[in-house]
Amino acid sequence: MSDIYVTLSGNVTDDPRQYRFRDGSHVTSMRMAVNRRVLDQQTNTWQTRDTTYYVVRCYRGLADNVQQSIRKGHPVVVYGKLRIKQFEREGEQRFWAEIEASSVGHDLKWGITTYEKPIRAYSAGAVSDDDRQAMEDATREWELTGRTAAGARPADGGETDEAFDALVGGRSTTAAERPALGAPDGERGGAMADADPVAEPDAEPDAEGDEGVVTGMAPGAQENADHSLLPRALAA
Numbered sequence: 001m002s003d004i005y006v007t008l009s010g011n012v013t014d015d016p017r018q019y020r021f022r023d024g025s026h027v028t029s030m031r032m033a034v035n036r037r038v039l040d041q042q043t044n045t046w047q048t049r050d051t052t053y054y055v056v057r058c059y060r061g062l063a064d065n066v067q068q069s070i071r072k073g074h075p076v077v078v079y080g081k082l083r084i085k086q087f088e089r090e091g092e093q094r095f096w097a098e099i100e101a102s103s104v105g106h107d108l109k110w111g112i113t114t115y116e117k118p119i120r121a122y123s124a125g126a127v128s129d130d131d132r133q134a135m136e137d138a139t140r141e142w143e144l145t146g147r148t149a150a151g152a153r154p155a156d157g158g159e160t161d162e163a164f165d166a167l168v169g170g171r172s173t174t175a176a177e178r179p180a181l182g183a184p185d186g187e188r189g190g191a192m193a194d195a196d197p198v199a200e201p202d203a204e205p206d207a208e209g210d211e212g213v214v215t216g217m218a219p220g221a222q223e224n225a226d227h228s229l230l231p232r233a234l235a236a
Contacts, residue, residue: 010034028063075107
């Protein structure tokens with residue numbers, strides 16, 4: 001069966017998390033919300049009808065760049081391979097959509113960013129299927145709900161994800177280690193430094209209008225920041 005590649009634009013719902021495999025390679029996972037916007041003919045305003053959530057996985061150099069550049073609330077464009085994953089919970093089959101990203105970038109429709117080419121300190125090969133599966137099993141609860149499973153802790157603040165460590169023999173990177181992955185200490189290549197979370201406005205911009213620079217969250221746009229609900233296919 002042929003692979004299916006998709007391009008998505010949406011908002012990151014949580015800070016990305018990065019894990020390290022035994023061979024030294026990295027994978028960064030993030031959760032992304034994509035809204036379907038339709039024009040209400042009666043009010044002549046754009047409304048959010050459905051929100052679909054995706055797990056986005058980034059490997060190798062892309063994993064490091066995403067970890068240093070992307071934060072919760074950032075508007076992003078993702079291009080990659082679509083995978084529909086299946087697992088069992090409480091005796092029922094569940095599904096979720098995952099994107100193995102080839103490219104990730106900020107959506108410049110909503111703001112500005114800067115570019116910096118990082119210096120890589122290592123080179124790693126392909127990740128084994130067993131390591132991928134172990135990582136998916138250990139991080140599934142966070143990716144689907146935003147909550148950390150029992151026995152696992154978030155990597156932020158120097159804590160390690162114990163469930164992942166036990167399964168693949170790796171460890172998650174600490175906040176102190178992250179600058180060593182690419183850009184020099186204190187620099188975040190490609191990051192929207194100090195940017196406020198961005199959400200889609202209630203009205204679409206004019207086709208030829210000047211959208212300007214993002215300075216904060218649009219008034220009344222809090223609806224896009226509420227990512228507590230799962231898509232129907234996941235919550236069923």
